Amino acid sequence: MISQTAEYALRAVTYLADHTAAQTANAIAKGTKVPVGYLAKILQGLVRSGLVTSQRGLYGGFILARPPKELSVHDVVQAVAPLMRIERCPLGIAGHGTNLCPLHRNLDNAMATVEQAFRRLTIHALLNQAHGSHPLCGFPHPVTKA
Secondary structure, three states, X not given: OOOHHHHHHHHHHXXXXXXXXOEOHHHHHHHHOOOHHHHHHHHHHHHHOOOEEEEOOOOOXXXXXXXXXXXXXXHHHHHHOOOOOOOOOOOOXXXXXXXXXHHHHHHHHHHHHHHHHHHHOEHHHHHOOOOOOOOOOOOOOOXXXX
8 A cells, every 4th residue: 555665654753753852763763663774764755855853963863843733644655655646547548648547547536535544644643542552552652742
């Protein structure tokens, strides 16, 4: 459904949302079970997109640039591995153009539904659902940001 990069980015953002202080790449990697080298590249993408900020120095690390209530799953996914919509015939059939055949129209409709769901779901909501287990539940959870 989503790429491994998007999954890892969501883990990292969820981890950051669950911590009030800046976190090092090593701490995030350990807490999310993402290889630190791969995570470093993902974090760079999240910084470039403006979703995460990085701080140098003794208390440096990574921190969310926006509150978890203002950050959607869609924001995170689009920053690292954008969802692909079908706007033109993927087969290049000239007669189809933007008039998609039933197969491609339905596939695009399904992606539109996923995209809408991702836009509605905030990182805050992921961390504060009343049922189920807490994201990254094998690790300590200090204070959830509002």
